[in-house]
Amino acid sequence: xxxxxxxxxxxxxxxxPAPFGCxxxxxxxxxxxxxxxxxxxxxTAAQPVDPLSRGRRSVGLNLKDGAAIDILLRLTDDxxxxxxxxxxxxxxxxxxxxxxxxxxxxxxxFARMTGWGQHGPLAHTAGHDIDYIAISGALGMVGRAGxxxxxxxxxxGDFGGGGMLLALGILAALVERASSGLGQVVDAAMVxxxxxxxxxxxxxxxxxxxxxxxxxxxxxxxxxxYDTYGTADGEYVxxxxxxxxxxxxxxxxxxxxxxGLPAQHDRVGWPVLRQRFAETFARRTRAExxxxxxxxxxxxxxxxxxxxxxxxxxxxARNAFVAVGGVTQPAPAPRFSRNAVDxxxxxxxxxxxxxxxxxxxxxxxxxxxxxxxxxxVG
Numbered sequence: 001x002x003x004x005x006x007x008x009x010x011x012x013x014x015x016x017p018a019p020f021g022c023x024x025x026x027x028x029x030x031x032x033x034x035x036x037x038x039x040x041x042x043x044t045a046a047q048p049v050d051p052l053s054r055g056r057r058s059v060g061l062n063l064k065d066g067a068a069i070d071i072l073l074r075l076t077d078d079x080x081x082x083x084x085x086x087x088x089x090x091x092x093x094x095x096x097x098x099x100x101x102x103x104x105x106x107x108x109x110f111a112r113m114t115g116w117g118q119h120g121p122l123a124h125t126a127g128h129d130i131d132y133i134a135i136s137g138a139l140g141m142v143g144r145a146g147x148x149x150x151x152x153x154x155x156x157g158d159f160g161g162g163g164m165l166l167a168l169g170i171l172a173a174l175v176e177r178a179s180s181g182l183g184q185v186v187d188a189a190m191v192x193x194x195x196x197x198x199x200x201x202x203x204x205x206x207x208x209x210x211x212x213x214x215x216x217x218x219x220x221x222x223x224x225x226y227d228t229y230g231t232a233d234g235e236y237v238x239x240x241x242x243x244x245x246x247x248x249x250x251x252x253x254x255x256x257x258x259x260g261l262p263a264q265h266d267r268v269g270w271p272v273l274r275q276r277f278a279e280t281f282a283r284r285t286r287a288e289x290x291x292x293x294x295x296x297x298x299x300x301x302x303x304x305x306x307x308x309x310x311x312x313x314x315x316x317a318r319n320a321f322v323a324v325g326g327v328t329q330p331a332p333a334p335r336f337s338r339n340a341v342d343x344x345x346x347x348x349x350x351x352x353x354x355x356x357x358x359x360x361x362x363x364x365x366x367x368x369x370x371x372x373x374x375x376x377v378g
Contacts, residue, residue, distance in 0.1 A: 001029060001339065001340055001341060001342050002027065002028040002029020002030075002332075002336070002339050002340075002341045002342075003028055003029055003336055003339040004025060004028040004029040004030040005029035005030075005339070006029075006031075007025070007029070007030040007031065007080050007081065007174065008030070008031050008033075008078065008079045008080050008081070009022060009025055009026075009030050009031065009032040009033065009079065009080065009081040009082075009083065010033055010035065010072070010075055010076055010079045010081065010082045010083070011032055011033065011034045011035065011056070011083045012034075012035050012063075012082075012083065012084040012085065012086070012091075013034050013035060013036045013037065013350075014084070014085030014086075014113070015085070016052070016129075016154065016158040016159070016162070016163070017085070017113050017157075017158045017159065017162030017163040017166060017188075017190060018083055018084075018085040018113040018162075018163065018166060019050075019052035019053060019163070020052050020158070020159050020162070020163030020164070020166075021083065021111075021113065021162070021163035021164065021165075021166035021167040021170070021188075022034070022056070022083055022167075023051065023052050023053070023054060023055065023163075023344075024163070024164070024167040025081075025167055025170065026054065026055030026056055026344060027054075027055060027332035027333075027341060027344055028332065028341060029339065029341065030081075031057075032055065032056045032057070033056065033057045033058070033059060033075065033353075033357065034053070034056045034057070034058045034059070034348075035058075035059055035060075035061050035063070035072060035075075036058050036059070036060050036061075036350035036351055037060060037061075037062070037350065037378070038060040038061055038062040038068070038351065038375060038376065038377050038378030039060060039350060039351065039378045047325060047346070047347075047349065048325075048346075048347035048348070048349060048350075049325060049326075049327045049347065050347055051324065051327065051329040051330070051347075053347035053348070054324050054325075054329075054344040054345065054346060054347050055344035055345050056345075056347065056348055057348060057352070057353040057357065058348040058349065058350055058351055058352050058353050058354075059075075059351060059353055059354045059357040059358070059377070060350055060351025060354050060377055060378035061376070061377055061378075062375055062376055062377070062378070063094055063096075064094070065374075065375070065376045066095065067371065067374070067376045068376050068377065069094060069095040069096055071358070071361065071376075071377070072096055073095075073096055073100065073101070073104060074361050075357070075361070076096070076101050076104065076105055076108060077104050077105050078105075079105065079108060080107070080108070080109060080174065081108070081109045081111060081170055081174070082096075082101060082108060082109070082110050082111065083111045083113065083166070083170070084110075084111070084112060084113070085112075085113040085114065086114075087114065087123075087124060088112075088114065088118045088119070088123050088124060089124075091112075098110045098185050102183065105183070106181075106182055106183060107177055107181060107182060107183045108183040109170055109173040109174060109177065109183045109184065109186060110183065110184070110185045110186070111166060111169065111170050111173075111185075111186040111188065112185060112186065112187055112188065113162060113163070113166050113188050114187075114188070114189055114190070115127040115128070115131070115132045115157070115162075115189065115190045115191060116132070116189060116190075116191055117187055117189030117191065117192060118185075118187045118189075122135075122191075128154070128157075129151075129154035129156070129157035129158045129162075129190065130151050130154070130157070132157040132161070132162075132189075132190040132191040132194055133151075133152075133156045133157045133161070133190075133194045134149075135191055136157075136161070136191050136192075136194040136195035136198070137195060137198055138156050138157075138161075138194045138195070138197060138198050139151065139152075139156075140214070141198070141201065141214060141220055142214065142220070143214040143215060144214065144215040144221065145213065145214055145215030145216050145222065146215070147214070147215070149214065156194045156197060157190040157191075157193070157194045158190065160193065160194070160197055161190050161191075161192070161193025161194035161195070161196065161197055162188065162190040162193055162194075164193070165188050165192075165193035165196070166186070166188040169186040169188050170186055172186075173186050204217075218242070222270075223242075223270065224270050224273040224274035224277055225239055225240075225241045225242065225247055225250060225264060225273070225277075226239065226240050226241070226242060227239055227274070227277075228303060229277055229278055229281035229282075230278070230281065230282055231281055231282065231284060231285050231286040231288075231289060232282055232283060232284050232285045232288075233285040233286060233287075235285070235286035235302070235303065236286070236302075236303035237281060237286055237289050237290075237300055237301065237302055237303060238300070238301045238302075238303050239277070239298075239299065239300050240299040240300075240301075241298055241299045241300070242299070244264065245297065246297050246298060246299050247264050249293075249296050249297050249298035249299075250298040250299070250300065252296075252298075253289075253292050253293050253296060253298050253300065254277065254280045254281075255280070256276060256280065259276065261273055261276060286302050286303075287302075289302075290302055309321070310328050319331055320333075322343045322344075323343075324343065324344055324345075324346050324347075325346030325347060331343070332344060350378075351377070351378045354368075354372075354377050354378065355368055358371070358377065
């Protein structure tokens, strides 16, 4: 039903960024076949609940076995995209590198998701989201003035700069293929993607409006009118009143319009503004402040937990969350006017579709049973 209906993707199972990128493709209608490890888990294995695995089929292959590599290559013969997240050179050593795949399917988009990229002095070293965003400069901007950088969960490297950019690269390569007829390698690296996310800050620095350091700028919590504040019930509200008309609405809601406060952009007066805002927000509960600012342009919002977000009226009105396999999770996005996107199927058990996939390649039940007995498939 989605706009990617008809696009066939082979995903080599991995963690975080590549599954997220493939989840996006599956959400938008692509047929994603995940290659899981060949294991004899059996029908009593617990049903997976990870949203990153939703919307797939799954085949179990032991990629250390040449017979399994042959099956993988046969699957890629009719695929549009292959996604792998190994360190550089591993796919080649296993026998399904780009050259081998292009020799069989010149139109294949071979997408590689790594932390450091396919070359460079760090390419073969281990790392995690926090390392990639540290090197890219993104982590150094996050945190309070005078304090240590704060890891923003693993959203910037793994997901924003990793999986999201992977999906974009795949789509761009598919668009180009429509004119050239040829596939290509997509080298998606989290260190590159998280650096790309900081592009606007380089512009602000060039204009002289962004200082090096944390918690001292307009959008990093340095400005008292772009920050979070505690409420009387121990919760928090977020304030983003940047423009003068929004700032005026903020002061009005707080009852501080005629309080003789320093000017909005008087940095010397920011400590005074922050203190008065903090004192005022602490006098009422989060829910009470929601009522005060409801329908205004003060840009004041409740800071919700993961448990609360799906029940917010705006999320409910937009069906922003769905239940998949009994687990509440974000719905597919973005929305399309003609290609409606369905609620994605629940994550498959690893190897759940092995028999049907192999049968689709022309293997008999006897041949499949033999491969399973030999540990080639699972």
